[in-house]
Amino acid sequence: MFRIDVDNINGKTESLYVYGEHSILTELEQHNVLINHSCRQGHCGSCVLQLLSGNVTHKDCLVPLSQGEILACRAMPITDIKIGSRNQSLLF
Numbered sequence: 094m095f096r097i098d099v100d101n102i103n104g105k106t107e108s109l110y111v112y113g114e115h116s117i118l119t120e121l122e123q124h125n126v127l128i129n130h131s132c133r134q135g136h137c138g139s140c141v142l143q144l145l146s147g148n149v150t151h152k153d154c155l156v157p158l159s160q161g162e163i164l165a166c167r168a169m170p171i172t173d174i175k176i177g178s179r180n181q182s183l184l185f
Protein backbone atom coordinates (compact mmCIF):
# COMPACT_ATOMS: atom_id res chain seq x y z
CA MET A 94 0.00 0.00 0.00
CA PHE A 95 1.24 3.46 -0.87
CA ARG A 96 0.48 6.89 0.52
CA ILE A 97 -0.35 9.84 -1.73
CA ASP A 98 0.12 13.18 0.00
CA VAL A 99 -1.66 16.16 -1.53
CA ASP A 100 -1.94 19.71 -0.24
CA ASN A 101 -5.47 21.03 -0.15
CA ILE A 102 -6.47 24.58 -0.89
CA ASN A 103 -5.86 25.57 2.74
CA GLY A 104 -2.30 24.30 2.58
CA LYS A 105 -3.04 21.30 4.76
CA THR A 106 -1.57 18.00 3.61
CA GLU A 107 -4.08 15.19 3.16
CA SER A 108 -2.91 11.58 2.89
CA LEU A 109 -4.66 9.03 0.72
CA TYR A 110 -3.82 5.32 0.95
CA VAL A 111 -3.92 3.32 -2.27
CA TYR A 112 -2.80 -0.05 -3.62
CA GLY A 113 -1.13 1.34 -6.73
CA GLU A 114 -3.43 -0.58 -9.08
CA HIS A 115 -5.00 2.47 -10.72
CA SER A 116 -3.85 5.74 -12.18
CA ILE A 117 -3.32 8.62 -9.79
CA LEU A 118 -6.28 10.35 -11.45
CA THR A 119 -8.58 7.44 -10.64
CA GLU A 120 -7.24 7.19 -7.10
CA LEU A 121 -7.81 10.90 -6.50
CA GLU A 122 -11.36 10.67 -7.84
CA GLN A 123 -12.10 7.69 -5.62
CA HIS A 124 -11.01 9.80 -2.66
CA ASN A 125 -13.09 12.80 -3.78
CA VAL A 126 -10.04 14.83 -4.74
CA LEU A 127 -10.95 16.53 -7.99
CA ILE A 128 -8.43 17.79 -10.52
CA ASN A 129 -8.69 18.95 -14.11
CA HIS A 130 -8.82 16.19 -16.68
CA SER A 131 -10.36 15.41 -20.03
CA CYS A 132 -9.10 12.61 -22.28
CA ARG A 133 -7.79 10.18 -19.62
CA GLN A 134 -5.38 8.84 -22.28
CA GLY A 135 -2.32 11.05 -22.07
CA HIS A 136 -3.31 13.29 -24.98
CA CYS A 137 -4.67 16.55 -23.62
CA GLY A 138 -2.29 17.46 -20.78
CA SER A 139 -5.03 18.84 -18.56
CA CYS A 140 -4.21 16.46 -15.68
CA VAL A 141 -0.55 17.43 -15.32
CA LEU A 142 0.77 17.40 -11.75
CA GLN A 143 4.09 17.96 -10.06
CA LEU A 144 5.69 14.90 -8.47
CA LEU A 145 7.27 16.45 -5.39
CA SER A 146 8.65 13.23 -3.91
CA GLY A 147 8.56 9.51 -4.51
CA ASN A 148 8.38 7.54 -7.73
CA VAL A 149 5.73 6.55 -10.23
CA THR A 150 5.52 4.32 -13.26
CA HIS A 151 4.38 6.36 -16.23
CA LYS A 152 2.68 5.04 -19.36
CA ASP A 153 3.34 6.59 -22.75
CA CYS A 154 1.83 9.98 -23.44
CA LEU A 155 1.77 12.58 -26.20
CA VAL A 156 2.25 15.53 -23.88
CA PRO A 157 5.73 17.04 -23.46
CA LEU A 158 6.47 17.08 -19.75
CA SER A 159 9.02 19.14 -17.86
CA GLN A 160 11.24 17.75 -15.14
CA GLY A 161 9.12 16.54 -12.25
CA GLU A 162 5.82 16.66 -14.11
CA ILE A 163 3.52 13.67 -14.45
CA LEU A 164 0.13 13.06 -15.99
CA ALA A 165 -2.29 11.87 -13.35
CA CYS A 166 -4.13 9.73 -15.90
CA ARG A 167 -0.95 7.91 -16.99
CA ALA A 168 0.98 7.52 -13.74
CA MET A 169 0.68 5.00 -10.93
CA PRO A 170 2.58 5.23 -7.66
CA ILE A 171 5.29 2.67 -6.97
CA THR A 172 6.36 4.30 -3.69
CA ASP A 173 4.77 6.76 -1.30
CA ILE A 174 4.48 10.03 -3.22
CA LYS A 175 3.72 13.69 -2.71
CA ILE A 176 2.04 15.56 -5.52
CA GLY A 177 1.16 19.17 -6.17
CA SER A 178 -0.37 21.15 -8.98
CA ARG A 179 1.63 22.97 -11.63
CA ASN A 180 0.77 26.34 -10.12
CA GLN A 181 1.06 25.15 -6.51
CA SER A 182 -2.64 25.53 -5.79
CA LEU A 183 -4.17 22.15 -5.40
CA LEU A 184 -7.14 20.51 -5.23
CA PHE A 185 -10.34 19.81 -3.46
Ligand code: FES
Nearest residue numbers: 131133138140166
Ligand atom coordinates in the same frame (compact mmCIF):
# COMPACT_ATOMS: atom_id res chain seq x y z
S1 FES B 1 -6.67 13.64 -18.84
FE1 FES B 1 -5.79 14.17 -20.77
S2 FES B 1 -3.67 13.83 -20.42
FE2 FES B 1 -4.59 13.14 -18.57
